[in-house]
Amino acid sequence: MILPHISIRMISAKHSRRWSRPDQHCKMRVSWGLLAFPAAASAIENGINGWLRYAPLPNDQRPPNLRLPGAIMALSTNKTSPVYTAGQELQAGIKSILNQTLPLYHEPDKWLGSTILVATTGQSHGVKPATTLADDGYLLRVRPGNVVILGQTERGALYGAFDYLSRIAQGRFSDADLIANPDAPIRWVNQWDNMDGSIERGYAGASIFFRNNTIPKDLNRVSQYARLLASIGINGIVVNNVNANANLLTDANIDGLGRIADAMRPYGVQIGISLNFASPQTLGGLSTFDPLDQSVISWWTDKTNRLYKRIPDMAGYLVKANSEGQAGPLTYNRTLADGANLFAKAVQPHGGIVMFRAFVYDNHINPADLKADRANHAVEFFKGLDGQFLDNVVVQIKYGPIDFQVREPASPLFANIPQTNTAIELQITQEYLGQQSHLVYVAPLWKTILDFDLRAGDQPSLVRDVVAGRRFSNKRGGYAGVVNVGTNTTWLGSHLAMSNLYAYGRLAWNPSQDPQALLEDWTRLTFGSDPLVLGVVTEISMASWPAYENYTGNLGIQTLTDILYTHYGPNPASQDNNGWGQWTRADHDGIGMDRTVSTGTGFSGQYPAKVAEKFESIETTPDDLLLWFHHVNYTHVLKTSKSVIQHFYDAHYAGAETAQTFPIAWESLRNKVDTERFNDVLFRLRYQAGHSIVWRDSICQFYYNLSGIPDGTGRVGRHEYRIEVETMELKNYKLTGVNPLETASNLTAVVLVSDHTSGEATTKLNFDSGNYDVAINYFDLIGGKAHYKAFLNGKLLLEWVGDLEDKLGHTFSTKLDGHSATRVTIRDVQIQKGDVLKITGVADGNELAPLDYIAVLPQGVVD
Numbered sequence: 001m002i003l004p005h006i007s008i009r010m011i012s013a014k015h016s017r018r019w020s021r022p023d024q025h026c027k028m029r030v031s032w033g034l035l036a037f038p039a040a041a042s043a044i045e046n047g048i049n050g051w052l053r054y055a056p057l058p059n060d061q062r063p064p065n066l067r068l069p070g071a072i073m074a075l076s077t078n079k080t081s082p083v084y085t086a087g088q089e090l091q092a093g094i095k096s097i098l099n100q101t102l103p104l105y106h107e108p109d110k111w112l113g114s115t116i117l118v119a120t121t122g123q124s125h126g127v128k129p130a131t132t133l134a135d136d137g138y139l140l141r142v143r144p145g146n147v148v149i150l151g152q153t154e155r156g157a158l159y160g161a162f163d164y165l166s167r168i169a170q171g172r173f174s175d176a177d178l179i180a181n182p183d184a185p186i187r188w189v190n191q192w193d194n195m196d197g198s199i200e201r202g203y204a205g206a207s208i209f210f211r212n213n214t215i216p217k218d219l220n221r222v223s224q225y226a227r228l229l230a231s232i233g234i235n236g237i238v239v240n241n242v243n244a245n246a247n248l249l250t251d252a253n254i255d256g257l258g259r260i261a262d263a264m265r266p267y268g269v270q271i272g273i274s275l276n277f278a279s280p281q282t283l284g285g286l287s288t289f290d291p292l293d294q295s296v297i298s299w300w301t302d303k304t305n306r307l308y309k310r311i312p313d314m315a316g317y318l319v320k321a322n323s324e325g326q327a328g329p330l331t332y333n334r335t336l337a338d339g340a341n342l343f344a345k346a347v348q349p350h351g352g353i354v355m356f357r358a359f360v361y362d363n364h365i366n367p368a369d370l371k372a373d374r375a376n377h378a379v380e381f382f383k384g385l386d387g388q389f390l391d392n393v394v395v396q397i398k399y400g401p402i403d404f405q406v407r408e409p410a411s412p413l414f415a416n417i418p419q420t421n422t423a424i425e426l427q428i429t430q431e432y433l434g435q436q437s438h439l440v441y442v443a444p445l446w447k448t449i450l451d452f453d454l455r456a457g458d459q460p461s462l463v464r465d466v467v468a469g470r471r472f473s474n475k476r477g478g479y480a481g482v483v484n485v486g487t488n489t490t491w492l493g494s495h496l497a498m499s500n501l502y503a504y505g506r507l508a509w510n511p512s513q514d515p516q517a518l519l520e521d522w523t524r525l526t527f528g529s530d531p532l533v534l535g536v537v538t539e540i541s542m543a544s545w546p547a548y549e550n551y552t553g554n555l556g557i558q559t560l561t562d563i564l565y566t567h568y569g570p571n572p573a574s575q576d577n578n579g580w581g582q583w584t585r586a587d588h589d590g591i592g593m594d595r596t597v598s599t600g601t602g603f604s605g606q607y608p609a610k611v612a613e614k615f616e617s618i619e620t621t622p623d624d625l626l627l628w629f630h631h632v633n634y635t636h637v638l639k640t641s642k643s644v645i646q647h648f649y650d651a652h653y654a655g656a657e658t659a660q661t662f663p664i665a666w667e668s669l670r671n672k673v674d675t676e677r678f679n680d681v682l683f684r685l686r687y688q689a690g691h692s693i694v695w696r697d698s699i700c701q702f703y704y705n706l707s708g709i710p711d712g713t714g715r716v717g718r719h720e721y722r723i724e725v726e727t728m729e730l731k732n733y734k735l736t737g738v739n740p741l742e743t744a745s746n747l748t749a750v751v752l753v754s755d756h757t758s759g760e761a762t763t764k765l766n767f768d769s770g771n772y773d774v775a776i777n778y779f780d781l782i783g784g785k786a787h788y789k790a791f792l793n794g795k796l797l798l799e800w801v802g803d804l805e806d807k808l809g810h811t812f813s814t815k816l817d818g819h820s821a822t823r824v825t826i827r828d829v830q831i832q833k834g835d836v837l838k839i840t841g842v843a844d845g846n847e848l849a850p851l852d853y854i855a856v857l858p859q860g861v862v863d
């Protein structure tokens with residue numbers, strides 16, 4: 001296939017530096033100037049400061065007559081107060097961005113000149129916001145020589161300071177006069193950190209919170225994390241995995257949690273913890289964990305009191321009960337509300353809240369039962385409990401009914417429990433979305449859910465209005481984002497993945513914002529305001545979710561990853577014929593879950609009438625959710641006039657093609673981005689380009705095998721630029737199948753005959769003489785680091801090691817499959833017809849230097 005649009009538009013007026021849209025909560029008046037001030041030398045960029053780098057502002061972005069106030073006045077002498085922190089942050093930020101050191105005072109009578117005043121509304125010196133600020137809201141008033149930042153709470157003041165600094169860092173020296181209020185009170189993140197230091201679905205190293213079943217002494221990274229979180233308005237964090245370990249509640253660990261809370265308090269980030277429902281039995285030695293048993297109630301009350309004694313501002317609890325093997329109230333025939341209320345009563349005197357997860361489903365359902373449907377479970381479990389949860393319980397609902405798939409409809413539960421506080425759970429860590437080894441900017445996906453109108457009672461009922469508490473007049477509600485940062489200096493394992501965390505916080509603050517505008521703010525803060533950089537990062541990021549959906553799973557069929565193993569590479573067969581209920585119901589003739597009321601599982605009927613009606617009918621279901629709601633033949637014609645199967649083929653080719661453009665676009669930023677980040681991102685984007693072809697070929701081959709319907713344009717299974725290694729002259733190599741078989745080209749790979757040997761694969765190249773890129777597809781497993789060399793006519797072209805597990809953070813496989821299949825490309829090789837290409841492999845551990853195929857690619861060809 002020839003790549004038609006290899007160059008991404010590099011700069012467009014759209015991407016030249018511009019103001020991000022003022023959001024609906026802000027009123028601002030803008031005037032700004034340019035020029036002056038020398039830029040300082042840049043430091044090594046390892047990602048540790050995320051978007052809070054405060055890089056020196058280039059001369060051409062500084063106003064010529066900038067008049068900063070003479071001092072910073074942060075009205076708190078308490079070093080744990082966010083107001084105090086705000087002062088320090090402003091001082092350090094202004095020094096770093098503008099190379100000006102402003103004196104910092106904490107008491108009003110210490111300085112009488114012009115100031116950047118940071119305070120709470122209670123201490124405002126006569127400055128009064130015109131409108132009342134909401135909890136955590138702030139006022140920011142910027143005038144030449146005078147800046148006022150007032151928070152309704154102490155952390156509100158810190159949010160205002162971060163807003164001001166973000167403007168300066170982006171060269172936005174305007175007069176501003178705005179009030180910013182958060183849309184929802186709960187703006188939390190969750191970490192799925194285990195006490196042994198591992199992180200469930202974490203792709204960036206070990207935990208910063210736990211090590212060896214305890215809380216480490218050095219919590220510097222925890223403070224740094226709190227700083228990043230505060231800068232985007234996050235006010236709470238649950239620090240341990242929802243699959244919780246009861247030992248978290250020992251006295252020593254409660255003290256450790258206290259130290260975590262101490263480290264985060266100066267940033268206004270309150271901590272919460274996940275509980276293991278069975279703790280009274282497993283840790284407490286009681287004979288039961290029945291939520292209505294008095295001994296259990298006393299046990300939890302006592303633990304809660306101890307926790308609050310050490311952490312008086314603890315945010316509360318998060319509970320995963322009766323889900324995926326976790327204990328819960330159903331064991332004792334108590335309701336989920338009984339379970340939630342047990343904890344709600346314990347934290348209520350302390351002002352705490354309980355986030356109770358709606359991710360409750362049976363993972364042993366019968367795939368032969370055409371009426372069974374995991375997507376139905378949340379509503380089935382929770383609808384009847386509406387009104388039974390105490391006031392300080394918030395039901396935390398994943399955005400879709402299954403599990404963070406590349407596309408899902410909004411969970412109907414948001415419309416089914418109007419008398420219950422709700423929060424939406426989003427995933428920043430890319431469990432099903434390429435695990436940070438693929439660039440996927442997820443905010444546009446979240447937006448499709450937040451903006452979805454559920455039409456409850458036939459009234460406008462946007463998901464974002466439901467979780468803010470507005471739609472059903474609920475007091476609490478908001479956002480929980482699963483982040484899973486680790487010890488890697490980039491936090492998420494990839495520089496570009498941090499746009500997701502940034503956008504999450506900004507959307508939780510104000511979900512009406514445009515994901516692209518947020519991305520552009522993040523890019524300016526992270527990489528600077530060069531229009532080319534801004535253009536490229538924006539283009540590839542905005543193209544990334546559609547591309548990923550295209551080369552993984554389309555039309556609402558889910559991601560098609562291996563749900564029984566790593567959740568990373570392709571394995572569409574893994575979805576069906578098991579009790580997990582992530583079924584696609586694909587067979588020889590058709591594909592998709594019939595979730596209609598009339599003939600299917602009845603799921604569409606869980607939505608309010610107008611939405612239910614729309615999804616009930618194939619005609620009114622949008623194509624991108626067709627296979628979520630309907631089972632159709634592969635030949636079914638879409639609204640685009642294409643058949644389902646042809647759409648699958650075309651989308652996979654288009655998605656992989658788009659992914660090829662990412663590294664090329666990024667390469668245009670050489671010398672515009674510091675070397676460390678440039679190389680790291682380039683490496684990942686090249687890997688993604690290669691792995692997108694693994695995805696494309698596996699999925700297309702799988703559905704071709706299943707349906708027997710050829711690709712109308714003849715691409716699937718035809719690879720005119722490939723040479724299968726099994727057809728090459730082999731020394732010490734033997735043929736092997738892989739599992740799933742479609743993850744090897746021609747369904748076959750080769751491995752060395754034993755683990756202590758080396759071998760060769762040799763072939764003559766019968767392509768016309770010319771310049772080619774030579775791609776070599778191989779498998780990179782955990783458990784060994786095989787050594788490879790590629791030679792052309794005996795001359796070394798490239799030497800590499802199967803050590804991606806040291807360079808990328810996704811979950812690696814021990815087998816030859818869609819997770820380990822990968823590609824290395826040697827660019828611009830001069831080849832004469834008849835040249836001899838040889839690859840040598842040396843085994844290491846259980847990595848038997850596996851090879852799949854080589855592709856000899858004329859410029860612009862993807863194969």
Ligand code: GCV
Nearest residue numbers: 192200201242243320359403
């Ligand atoms: C923390 C999915 C993930 C699990 C996760 C679970 C949950 O099933 O694969 O790792 O467990 O969701 O959200 O509880």
